[in-house]
Amino acid sequence: DGGITQSPKYLFRKEGQNVTLSCEQNLNHDAMYWYRQDPGQGLRLIYYSQIVNDFQKGDIAEGYSVSREKKESFPLTVTSAQKNPTAFYLCASSIGRDRSYGYTFGSGTRLTVV
Amino acid sequence: GENVEQHPSTLSVQEGDSAVIKCTYSDSASNYFPWYKQELGKGPQLIIDIRSNVGEKKDQRIAVTLNKTAKHFSLHITETQPEDSAVYFCAASIASSGSARQLTFGSGTQLTVLP
Numbered sequence: 001d002g003g004i005t006q007s008p009k010y011l012f013r014k015e016g017q018n019v020t021l022s023c024e025q026n027l028n029h030d031a032m033y034w035y036r037q038d039p040g041q042g043l044r045l046i047y048y049s050q051i052v053n054d055f056q057k058g059d060i061a062e063g064y065s066v067s068r069e070k071k072e073s074f075p076l077t078v079t080s081a082q083k084n085p086t087a088f089y090l091c092a093s094s095i096g097r098d099r100s101y102g103y104t105f106g107s108g109t110r111l112t113v114v
Numbered sequence: 115g116e117n118v119e120q121h122p123s124t125l126s127v128q129e130g131d132s133a134v135i136k137c138t139y140s141d142s143a144s145n146y147f148p149w150y151k152q153e154l155g156k157g158p159q160l161i162i163d164i165r166s167n168v169g170e171k172k173d174q175r176i177a178v179t180l181n182k183t184a185k186h187f188s189l190h191i192t193e194t195q196p197e198d199s200a201v202y203f204c205a206a207s208i209a210s211s212g213s214a215r216q217l218t219f220g221s222g223t224q225l226t227v228l229p
Binding site: 042090103108 | 157
C-alpha cells in the first residue's frame with residue numbers, strides 16, 4: 001500500500017542537540033511538506049519542497065533545515081537554534097502543481113526536549 | 115498571506131445529532147478548501163474537499179458548503195456517531211501557476227460525540 005512513513009514515532013532531544021526526523025513516501029508525489037502542531041494552534045508550515053533539490057521556507061522555518069535529495073524522502077533537522085522544539089511534527093505530500101487532490105499526511109513524530 | 119479562522123474550538127453533541135463547524139478565510143483568491151479529521155496520536159486524514167466553482171458537496175453523512183461572497187465555508191456532519199469524535203481542521207489554499215498548493219489551516223475543532 002502507498003503512503004507516508006514518519007520515524008521515529010517518539011523522539012527525545014537534549015539541549016543543544018540536533019535531531020533529524022525521517023519522512024518517506026511511496027506515492028510518487030512531487031511535493032512534500034513539514035508542519036508543526038502545537039495545542040490550540042493548528043498546523044504551521046515549516047518547509048516545503050515541490051521538486052527534488054529544491055525547497056522553500058514556510059512560516060516558521062527558523063531553527064529547522066531540510067533536504068530533498070530523492071523524490072521519496074524529505075528529512076527535517078531540528079537544530080539547536082530552535083528554542084522551543086517540543087511539538088508534534090507532521091510530514092505530508094501531494095501530487096503538487098495545480099493538480100491538487102489534497103495532502104496525504106504521515107502519522108507524525110512527537111519530539112520532546114529533555 | 116492567507117488567514118483561516120475556525121469556530122468553535124470545542125463542540126459536544128449527543129449521538130445522532132448534527133454538528134457544524136465553520137471557517138472563514140481572508141484571501142478571495144483561495145480556491146480549494148479541504149477538511150481533515152485527526153484522531154488522537156495520528157496524522158490528519160482528508161475527509162472532504164470543495165473547490166471554488168462549487169457551492170456544496172456531500173458524501174454520505176458529511177457535507178461542506180462554501181459561500182465565496184462571504185468568504186466562509188462549513189462542515190456539516192449528520193447523524194453523529196461516537197467514532198466521529200476527533201479534531202477537525204479546515205484549510206484553504208491558492209494554487210498559483212506552476213507551484214504546489216500550500217494549505218493554510220484553521221486552529222482545529224475538538225468534536226466530542228456523547229453516547
